[in-house]
Amino acid sequence: MISSAVLRGIGSLARTRTAFTAPLAVRCYSHAKVETDEEFDSRWVTYFSKPDLDTWELRKGMNTLIGYDLVPEPKILDSALRACRRLNDLASAIRILEAVKDKSGPHKEIYPYVIQELRPTLQELGISTPEELGIHKV
């Protein structure tokens, strides 16, 4: 790895006589494009928005999303809840809300914000929050 950087540096030295680029300044970062947050969000919204999403794809998507080191944006969750509605699965919708609260961990302000953002969707689809059903406590 270091030798290729040195060669590249030497190559640039050979071509340009005036520019003295030090070989060690060439970093070895990966050349893959880093996905932005917006791209990530829209990718997941599109995933759950598929009209003929089946139960396996919903479960797989949700389990993968919860596996990431982040709390999903309300718009992704909105898309997922609508997918639950298409699949006639109220229980999974409530489970998703529970999972979001668990993902927030010590940051207690995230879950109320998410619910507040999702409130119109929850009312439209008729999804009760875990608190409304009383299952947020043992």
Place this chain on the structure above:
Amino acid sequence: MVVSDVYLHSLSQSKTPTKAKTFPLALSLFLSLSFLSPPTLFSWSVSANSPSKDITHKLKKAMQHLTARRVAGLLSRRGVAAFSSSGVKMASHGHGGVTEQTDMSVPLYWDRLDTPLPDRPYKDTLSDADKSLKQKEKGPWNSLSKEEKLALYRLTFNETYAEMKKPTGEWKTVLGGIFFFIGFTGLVVLWQRYYVYPPHPRTLDDEWQAMQVKRMLDMRVNPVEGFSAKWDYEKGQWK
């Protein structure tokens, strides 16, 4: 039995061992008998030729068969377990008490915080009431009452997140176990103090120590900065 004979011989030759020493010796003796006897017997059966050793040879053969059968039995059981495809755990006491192992070839249910939606719903077989509720689920959810929503949740899931995260009180068991074994160790140490340790040397008695101190002071041990320097010789007391 050459190895074990020598071992016994050396044992009797040594000083009478204390109670604490005999247990590891007995254990190693037992292990040596069970593991060393088959190979040693096999090696003798090859070398034995003379007719005078016939009776002892027959005895050794008999023992060889017995131990070989035991060894063969062990090996065959291990072989069966290695080749078995059912995935059943080998119970120590045979076929009666085999624990049931989950069939991993079908979709499983689980309650996991990091994987919210398991492969199958919790309740697979639905009663008629459940089935009608499931039918109602296909309509608008606003028309479902709270109890119905809760029932639907419980059909699909066993424990809620709150129930999964409930504290178990396992720490009490752990701490109790720790204290119990510390206490038991204390009892063992106490028993040891009274039944294992030899009597105290007399040089540790108070009388002896007092006489020793007097002797040290008379000898003027460390008179400049140490022991005797701390004794006031005029007043006959410690400074």
